[in-house]
Amino acid sequence: MRFSKAYIPTTKEAPKDAQLPSHIYLARAGFVSQVAAGLYNFLPLGKRVLRKIENIINEEMEAAGAQEVDLSFVTPAELWEESGRIEKFGKELLRFRDRKENLFVLGPTHEEMMVNIVRNRVSSYKQLPLNLYQIKTKFRDEARPRFGLMRGREFVMKDGYSFHSSIEDLDREFDAMEASYKRILERLGLNFRIVEADSGAIGGTGSKELMVLAQSGEDTLAVCDSCEYGANVEAARRAPRSIIPEAPNADFARFRTPAIQSIEDLSNFFHVDPYYTLKAVVKRAVYIEGSELVCFFLRGCDELQEVKARNSVGAIDLVDATEEELREIGLVPGFIGPLDQEKIRIVMDNDTKNGTNMICGANEEDYHFVGVDLSVMSEAHFADLVSVQEGDRCPHCNGKIIHTKGIEVGHIFKLGTVYSAPLKAEYLDENGRSQPFIMGTYGMGVSRLVAAVIEQNHDEKGCIWTIATAPYLVNIMVSNIKEESHMAYAEELYTTLQKNGIEAILDDRKERFGFKISDAELIGFPFTVIVGKELDNGSVQIMVRRTREIVTVDAAEVLTKIKELCQ
Numbered sequence: 001m002r003f004s005k006a007y008i009p010t011t012k013e014a015p016k017d018a019q020l021p022s023h024i025y026l027a028r029a030g031f032v033s034q035v036a037a038g039l040y041n042f043l044p045l046g047k048r049v050l051r052k053i054e055n056i057i058n059e060e061m062e063a064a065g066a067q068e069v070d071l072s073f074v075t076p077a078e079l080w081e082e083s084g085r086i087e088k089f090g091k092e093l094l095r096f097r098d099r100k101e102n103l104f105v106l107g108p109t110h111e112e113m114m115v116n117i118v119r120n121r122v123s124s125y126k127q128l129p130l131n132l133y134q135i136k137t138k139f140r141d142e143a144r145p146r147f148g149l150m151r152g153r154e155f156v157m158k159d160g161y162s163f164h165s166s167i168e169d170l171d172r173e174f175d176a177m178e179a180s181y182k183r184i185l186e187r188l189g190l191n192f193r194i195v196e197a198d199s200g201a202i203g204g205t206g207s208k209e210l211m212v213l214a215q216s217g218e219d220t221l222a223v224c225d226s227c228e229y230g231a232n233v234e235a236a237r238r239a240p241r242s243i244i245p246e247a248p249n250a251d252f253a254r255f256r257t258p259a260i261q262s263i264e265d266l267s268n269f270f271h272v273d274p275y276y277t278l279k280a281v282v283k284r285a286v287y288i289e290g291s292e293l294v295c296f297f298l299r300g301c302d303e304l305q306e307v308k309a310r311n312s313v314g315a316i317d318l319v320d321a322t323e324e325e326l327r328e329i330g331l332v333p334g335f336i337g338p339l340d341q342e343k344i345r346i347v348m349d350n351d352t353k354n355g356t357n358m359i360c361g362a363n364e365e366d367y368h369f370v371g372v373d374l375s376v377m378s379e380a381h382f383a384d385l386v387s388v389q390e391g392d393r394c395p396h397c398n399g400k401i402i403h404t405k406g407i408e409v410g411h412i413f414k415l416g417t418v419y420s421a422p423l424k425a426e427y428l429d430e431n432g433r434s435q436p437f438i439m440g441t442y443g444m445g446v447s448r449l450v451a452a453v454i455e456q457n458h459d460e461k462g463c464i465w466t467i468a469t470a471p472y473l474v475n476i477m478v479s480n481i482k483e484e485s486h487m488a489y490a491e492e493l494y495t496t497l498q499k500n501g502i503e504a505i506l507d508d509r510k511e512r513f514g515f516k517i518s519d520a521e522l523i524g525f526p527f528t529v530i531v532g533k534e535l536d537n538g539s540v541q542i543m544v545r546r547t548r549e550i551v552t553v554d555a556a557e558v559l560t561k562i563k564e565l566c567q
């Protein structure tokens, strides 16, 4: 491609609402342009990057025996009613009617559609397993589309679905897909981590997320500093505490604790470690139909993990409860305890089970109980509710947990029969019995990956593409296009590179050197060959974008040098 002919509208102006480097640079460097909130056009450079990522995904899926399909983007609402997801998905589903008043939704993901194409067609265990995938536009009417391609409303996803006749076979495919996804991200040149994830409202038995490590990531990960263990904090576990603080000794009693507002006040007041206090967090749990107040109890030294809390009651959302709401049902904020508590639904954290020497609210203004033995609560609803903190111990090796930020670029999930059962997608097993398909699902955010590459690889000048994702690997920049011998050299190099399978762009624009070099840095080609005065002495310079280092090479050795630099 010749730069003078290319449509690469670079600009100094960043989009008004842009905060993230990828959002700013992809727009400024002319990879994408915004249409409306969460809607983007891919311009030629952006499309090239997208295509490269898609090609790598396709190659790895082919190698893994998955077959590509392309399902209709517009999907009948009946399918969503059959699976029961039309309510669960809520407002993210864009619904509309056609001229005959039939209701449709724009596909936000394709489980229902994929189940629908195999049901009644795949009828025997002999036709299994099957892994079908597509790379396709998705639409989710996200509440807060933001950060450019990172969280769009319209975006490109690779979504794959596998069908099996046994759990063991699903496990095998799940591991194979994990390995394929790992290879894809390695080939893309990304620094990533595969972590245990929350299975959420969809249910299922196993779920992992692929996280590109970047400061701007929306997800917090708990990772072990000495082994491979990593989990989204929404699903992170920890080893039991090895050092238990010294227990306060007190007989059970009701104690006056005036003006105590917090766990800190409480532990100072009694001179006890917060470990021995019981924290109450009241939330309004929102369900598909209705809502209720729920009180979550955990040790005072621990923090509530909202996703775990939400899952423990099967809610679709948790919202903070106000003081008025608490008082309305007769609870006393600051003094809520679990004993003889009938006013509100209770969930207790697993680590409070059979706790002794505890201090908890007495459900009366200015009073706490001390010397509480929580074994009286043994019939309560227990669940893992804690947010794993830095410094906690790894559940696998007892190493130290640290937190880091990640961008979720993929999610693989053992679904089991959660879709096939309600949609009655069944096959006949070896004994001639009808069974719902056992399924897995494997998603990857293709357009989000374009942004993730830049979140992980940029500097104050612009984008830094990895070798596999660069729109062009080499930019040949002629300082002064009026120098005929320089242009002739550049043309020849351009041809040579292409003949050798190296994608190159020739910056033959009649612009100042400074202007062209800042475009090159903003766009982020891995290598820019600068053809200037040195050519008269037989050499040219190569600017390595990642380091901005400039190396002088023999004009005849450029191809060799580029190949060497790619290693």
Ligand code: ATP
Pocket (backbone or CB within 6 Å): 109, 140, 142, 149, 150, 151, 152, 153, 154, 155, 156, 157, 408, 409, 410, 411, 443, 444, 445, 446, 447, 448
């Ligand atoms: P998130 O938690 O970021 O909303 P999700 O859990 O809703 O993601 P999935 O339903 O698992 O995502 O979709 C599979 C993949 O599609 C995600 O891992 C992510 O990379 C990508 N993805 C999801 N929502 C968006 C979006 N709004 N814009 C761009 N990519 C997205």
Ligand code: MG
Pocket (backbone or CB within 6 Å): none
């Ligand atoms: Mg989402």
